[in-house]
Amino acid sequence: MTAPSIVILTGAGISRESGLATFRDADGIWARIRIEDVATPEAFARDPAHVHAFYNARRAQLRDPAVQPNAAHLALAELERRWPGEVLLVTQNVDDLHGRAGSRKLLHMHGELMKARCARCEAVHPWTDDLSTGTPCPACGRAGGMRPHVVWFGEVPLGMDRIGAALDRCGLFLSIGTSGQVHPAAGFVAEVRGRARTVELNLEPSESRSRFDEAIHGPATEVVPRFVRDLLRGA
Secondary structure, eight states, X not given: OOOOEEEEEEOGGGTGGGTOOOSSSTTSHHHHSOHHHHSSHHHHHHOHHHHHHHHHHHHHHXXXXXXXXXHHHHHHHHHHHHOSSOEEEEEOOOSSHHHHHTOOSEEETTEEEEEEEETXXXXXXXXXSOOOTTOBOXXXXXXXXXXXXXXXXXXXXXXXXXXXXXXXXXXXXXXXXXXXXXXXXXXXXXXXXXXXXXXXXESSOOTTGGGOSEEXXXXXXXXXXXXXXXXXXXX
């Protein structure tokens, strides 16, 4: 019997136990900071220094030695290594914890905080330091166009064609640590419903809970490793 193709969607909840704040919880980032001020192309055009300061602080947090992949990240990397079928991990997170955990079949649909993009020449570069309006692009040499390589509200997520193809082949869809509020990711479960097994693993029921066949609620570091162990035993 051929192992089903797996598509995994992760959100900020999987990184919470690594010390990173979520966005849409009551105490999340968007409860304290207006999206319109830091996460839109218009905000960057209006006040690039303020936007850079916001992302510089988040990038600095990722450089903190205390912020490390947790048991959920590691379990998904193990699933990728050991699963006899296809696996694609699609993350809404801009942190680098999945990559550090060892995931390689990984697509950052909302971009990556540890990369920077030049709006002038479109070159993308690995980036761990601060950005400013005076930072020159390593490719074209011009200053004033460097921005975080993240997808802001109003921009098109990355890799949608690849994601769509993977969803078409999907036999098992897992949604982990997501709010179920942000589209297009919140609609992925509807695309596979009826032809794939769908499972939500979340701290609490998401906005999309009713669309899933199964739901397992609890801390990601507990429910994800247990689910992966059970899945691999049956492979």
